[in-house]
Amino acid sequence: MAAPVEVDGLTLDAETVALDRAHVFHSWSAQARVAPLVVAGGSGSTVWDHAGHTYLDFSSQLVNTNIGHQHPRVVEAIREQAGLLATIAPATANLTRGRAAAAILGHAPDRLTKVFFTNAGADAVENAIRLARLHTGRDKVVSHYRSYHGNTGAAVVATGDWRRVPNEYARGHVHVFGPYLYRSEFWATALEEECERALRHLERIVQCEGPDSVAAILLETVPGTAGVLVPPPGYLAGVREIADRYGIVLILDEVMAGFGRTGEWFAFDAHDVVPDLVTFAKGVNSGYVPAGGVLISSQIAATFDERVFPGGLTYSGHPLAMAAIVAAIGAMEDEGIVENAAAVGRDVLGPGLAELAERQSLVGEVRGTGVFWAVELVADRATREPVAPAVMGAVRAACLARGLLPFVADNRVHVVPPCVVTPDEAREGLALLDEALTEVTTDL
Template identity: 60%
Template sequence: MSNPQADPKKGAAVTAADHSFVFHSWSAQGQIKPLPVAGSSGSRFWDYEGKTYLDFSSQLVFTNIGHQHPKVVKAIQDQAATLTALAPQHSNDARNEAAQRIVELAGGHFKKVFFTNGGADAVENAIRMARLHTNKHKVFSTYRSYHGNTGSSINATGDPRRFPNEYSYGHVHFWGPYLYRSAFLSTTEEEECERALAHLEQMIIFEGPNTVGAILLESVGGTAGVLVPPKGYLEGVRALCDKYKIMWIADEVMSGFGRTGKWFAYQNSAAIPDLITFAKGVTSGYVPLGGVVISEAISNTFNDRAFPGGLTYSGHPLACATAVATIDVMKEEKMLENATMIGEKVFAPGLVELAKKHKVIGDVRGGGVFWGIDIVTSRTTRNPMAAYGGTSPEMNELVAACKAAGLMPFNNFNRIHLCPPCNISVEDAKLGLEMFDKALESVAKYYKE
């Protein structure tokens, strides 16, 4: 890692220019103070004050191979020197290689890849494919989900960011499994699975099976809290889709490419979807890329029928070369195996110990390098430290304490998510938990029995 050199003057200039010219997402522009970042390497990045942060957010859960991996940076440079850009109607070897690798990782009945610029437009096009393939218009998705910020993807989203953006049609929300805050009064994972599936089937029946074209599910709910489906749930969804001739779209934008220790999180089950959406980790965010992995049956629908969609940068050679290099280094350096080991040997036992020590931890769930922690003011009532859809001074204090300790977490509402790169070392994983331990002490005073 390069030794960060403090340059406060440049940092102030970056902040001033950002405030003057940059319009930030999901924010009231006058109420935010973005951190000016000077550089990054591996599992860390640093600001212009010379302060280094251990990146347990992977930015927005996408730097799966860490920052500035030299082999991937070199692949980007090499592709830029050969063929930087190409219109999507032409073909090139970088796009072909990326598509072939991704299809092979998905396995099963998958045939082709439609490339997009990111996750939202991947979801958008997957929904379009499912509707055209089935000739059915309704799309089911869960409350407590996030699928992107374009027309259909934001309407499919199940969190409050949907509310001011509801212009698309045919979207129906249902309750997915979440035992800690069960919508079904369940007391065990088995009950939660059974009742969630029964609820979903009733929703399908009452909405009309002949109108439902797709069920869109994050294989592990990401922004909603790292919601790991109970054993048997995805298999049950697959059975319902088969029964009612519905396409299952697995949203792997956040959970894919090693985050759970598998190439795709649905591979932790025995079920196989009809369409897979991906982005983020496929290039570790180094160059924007997303896409849809398409089953042979759906691909065949468009053999003699034009698919009514496309993007100027679909299959961009610079992005595709980055994907190829990212997949290759993940294999060569056994990053999936490392993510699995970190989850099993560091995070799982470490977070259990932290929960014993800190009563504000209400629930811990996750796997690999993908963990969510519910922060509560009471374990008895499970009252969240910040209300659903909002934040609180108490949660802000916890996040500030993490940053002060040198830890950058991913936070949302009353939750802290710990999502470091897949190749994080055991030492850094343990160090991050130590920093989190210290930060939790700052909010102990808000706990009520």
């Protein structure tokens, strides 16, 4: 382990925390309670602080470093682009931007023909909603309660979880329950029954709201922060049928689920469905430079051939972000990174988490695909009562003490390492999680 580096009597880690607590206002936090983990550097699936303490990153930060930390091909592409042209207005034509759009569309269905670039996932959702409303001339957007779509005006109101409630300033949003058999809202006892009843619920809400008033159905293909809720077979195809029946635009939010996370280029590839609009961000370039966007079907794009699209962003298609996209997608193609995510999920994470669930009494359910898994912790397996927040805090602390950086949400530990994680790293992470759960269970 490297010796702590001191500057003016403070270690760099101590200085980092001191500056952070003095000047940085943190998201989704009561500021007096923030206790940030210092991250000074990273490589692949590992990060470390200034003193050299290392952590196996099973969070991918905010589930976005799909290509891992500091991939040399992406870092070099950003450096080269900065030397050539660091920024340019979105109204210009730029070769790197065009290549980025072509690279993304190369992995999308043929009906998706254009890309509107944004700065991140939230404004991608904002603009997808805008496109749907202008295309249909309708207003309402139907989304799931168990969802997260971003922290901007319409995106946060489309979100279903608690973060929506103090931010409800946008109009025209309606929520429904999606399929979640472990905590079914439909008294279902089988997956097929849960799917059928969830689809019936969705259609009835559309009918009761007035189909002619509904512009879009907006869903995360696989709800992420809400619990990695992989939709049952037939659900998304059924949603597509409902959308088509009533002339509604189907928007699939792939901000977290896209670009390898589920072991597919797009999560919807596994569900026999093609949306009208797709939002993306995070994994498209692993967040090395902020970027997001909307994939637009040819039919919706044609709406604006002679009609002005009333939206734009100063940094839309920013050259540094576009260079990162081109390099990241190229590396994912050449190095089989999406295939690696699928294999690690199938051969290591899936079986390993199933075994962990058998041993650990706190585990109620594990679910997921690729490198996108959730471990739901319960106080009682029979009643499925979630564990208390203090238990989750103890699990997180026990993981960090062992050098495992987890993603914790509500009563769940999300197992979401980078798509480049090796089988040995995945096994190591599962072993560390197993140890942490054992410690916490013993202390209860």
